[in-house]
Amino acid sequence: MFVSCDHGGGSASSDFKGFTLLMPAVSVGNVGQLAIDLVISTLDMTKVGYFYTDCLVPMVGNNPYATAEENSVELSINAEVYSLPSKKLVVLQIRSPFIKNKYRPFCQTLLSWVKSSKCARVVLLSSSHAYQRDDEQLLGTPLRYLLTPDLEKTVGGLMQDLNWKEMEKVAAYPGINDTEKVLHIPGGGITKLLFTESCSKGIQMAVLLKFCSEGDNIPDAFALVNYLNEWLQLIKSEVNASSQWKIPSSWRLLFGNGLPPALF
Amino acid sequence: MATFFGEVVVAPSRAGVDDEELAEEAREETPEDREIRRELEKKREIDVLWTLKSGACTEGSADEPFAYSEFIVAIGHNAAAFLSSFILDSVCWEVVGVVKLWNEWCRTSHTTNVLPTDSFCLFYRLISDPTVLLCQCSCYVAEDQQFQWLEKVFGRMRKEGLQVTILSTCPVADYKTQESTLTLPSPFLKALKTKEFKEQVCCPLLEQPNIARDLPAA
Numbered sequence: 299m300f301v302s303c304d305h306g307g308g309s310a311s312s313d314f315k316g317f318t319l320l321m322p323a324v325s326v327g328n329v330g331q332l333a334i335d336l337v338i339s340t341l342d343m344t345k346v347g348y349f350y351t352d353c354l355v356p357m358v359g360n361n362p363y364a365t366a367e368e369n370s371v372e373l374s375i376n377a378e379v380y381s382l383p384s385k386k387l388v389v390l391q392i393r394s395p396f397i398k399n400k401y402r403p404f405c406q407t408l409l410s411w412v413k414s415s416k417c418a419r420v421v422l423l424s425s426s427h428a429y430q431r432d433d434e435q436l437l438g439t440p441l442r443y444l445l446t447p448d449l450e451k452t453v454g455g456l457m458q459d460l461n462w463k464e465m466e467k468v469a470a471y472p473g474i475n476d477t478e479k480v481l482h483i484p485g486g487g488i489t490k491l492l493f494t495e496s497c498s499k500g501i502q503m504a505v506l507l508k509f510c511s512e513g514d515n516i517p518d519a520f521a522l523v524n525y526l527n528e529w530l531q532l533i534k535s536e537v538n539a540s541s542q543w544k545i546p547s548s549w550r551l552l553f554g555n556g557l558p559p560a561l562f
Numbered sequence: 563m564a565t566f567f568g569e570v571v572v573a574p575s576r577a578g579v580d581d582e583e584l585a586e587e588a589r590e591e592t593p594e595d596r597e598i599r600r601e602l603e604k605k606r607e608i609d610v611l612w613t614l615k616s617g618a619c620t621e622g623s624a625d626e627p628f629a630y631s632e633f634i635v636a637i638g639h640n641a642a643a644f645l646s647s648f649i650l651d652s653v654c655w656e657v658v659g660v661v662k663l664w665n666e667w668c669r670t671s672h673t674t675n676v677l678p679t680d681s682f683c684l685f686y687r688l689i690s691d692p693t694v695l696l697c698q699c700s701c702y703v704a705e706d707q708q709f710q711w712l713e714k715v716f717g718r719m720r721k722e723g724l725q726v727t728i729l730s731t732c733p734v735a736d737y738k739t740q741e742s743t744l745t746l747p748s749p750f751l752k753a754l755k756t757k758e759f760k761e762q763v764c765c766p767l768l769e770q771p772n773i774a775r776d777l778p779a780a
Contacts, residue, residue: 346596352709356780358754359773371767373756375779398705551738558742 299407300379300415302347314381314388315416318530321390323424323492326485327510330423332519333526334391338380339363339546340533341391349377353404354431355394362548370547385532388417401488409495416487419502421530422492423522425486428509432468439463440509441525444481449502453529460528465507483507516549589764605664608707608713612685614701614726627720631693633727637777640731642700655696659685661711665704699777708780725759730778738772 322330354376364370376394442465467479483490496503510518533542636645661683662670668681676682681701688694703711736747751765
């Protein structure tokens with residue numbers, strides 16, 4: 299599934315042993331994907347390859363992170379991989395939704411690629427419907443995390459120090475039986491599937507998610523990426539953290555074109 | 563999401579995976595379900611039929627890959643009509659292949675003698691230079707069939723020395739620009755090209771945040 303770009307870097311550019319894989323789930327508000335855009339754009343990451351897959355809706359455009367005329371003509375497709383060896387970081391960006399009935403094969407192929415490329419751990423950025431929160435979740439921070447048992451052993455303590463809130467489980471049969479609890483991430487796309495599969499396959503995975511609704515999700519993306527930064531320290535977090543992240547040029551005109559002057 | 567009549571409607575999620583779909587998948591698949599799914603998949607399969615030199619039709623997979631130098635693909639009614647009006651004629655071009663498919667939006671015609679209003683996907687070869695191949699695809703190829711189309715068509719071709727040109731149209735209203743689209747001189751051309759394409763492009767490149775979708779993107 300993974301096709302390397304081979305910029306003359308040869309196998310070095312696709313050697314992800316010990317790296318952290320950061321990726322989004324296509325979820326409510328596309329918050330994970332927006333956050334990933336901010337990471338790639340700010341850290342000026344290099345594209346090292348893409349996924350050749352029949353599981354995602356096709357799309358193609360020019361370089362979404364272009365900063366000038368010269369770097370604006372590189373083609374970009376629906377699933378691409380970027381890397382920053384200095385931070386041992388590899389990032390997957392997904393730009394289109396899943397084709398019906400294809401999300402399961404994609405998850406399986408993705409997780410076997412994670413294992414074969416020997417990534418040390420996976421961090422999944424996601425979101426969940428804000429309207430499905432219960433009374434307690436309505437108060438306090440809208441950010442949550444989840445860790446697979448294998449990752450819990452190494453970073454569980456750090457999460458406590460950061461004062462992060464773990465995603466609560468909900469009753470499997472609400473109103474009938476409150477003792478059996480399950481993980482429920484409405485609007486999270488493949489988040490729950492990837493997480494449960496990683497638990498059973500012994501993959502070290504962390505999920506960072508934000509409760510949100512559809513709308514202008516740029517502030518949600520900033521909140522999520524700053525949350526991620528508390529842990530991974532990708533950029534120096536200063537007082538006004540939001541201004542440290544670089545908005546990519548492709549975020550222009552998110553809400554439509556200019557208005558026709560004749561309207562007025 | 564509140565509506566005029568006060569009932570609450572669940573908003574469609576951009577997550578792309580409905581919770582009902584997930585729950586459905588979690589249930590065990592019965593043999594009947596499997597059979598239904600297989601039949602549906604078979605119905606949505608694409609068949610590409612190539613005519614051999616002798617004139618016989620074949621689904622040929624064991625044959626040698628075709629060596630073309632130019633492959634022009636026109637996707638959509640407008641692009642297909644462009645080729646019909648300005649390029650194709652029965653004297654210089656011969657039909658060498660046809661794609662048969664079905665989806666909720668269209669079924670392709672079975673003949674090669676098509677009307678402009680039909681849904682079809684035909685391949686033509688220039689008689690004077692058989693390395694030039696043309697495809698007119700006026701039928702809609704659904705999301706789940708696009709990859710199949712790609713693999714079955716390009717699977718029979720040698721990639722070296724092949725230049726592919728894709729012609730397609732999009733509504734001006736979909737074009738994202740700082741000014742209003744009302745003031746734009748339309749129609750206008752935009753292009754996307756791979757870094758391997760070294761020739762001069764005849765029009766400006768497509769600026770972000772615009773993208774191409776569907777079969778042209780695939």
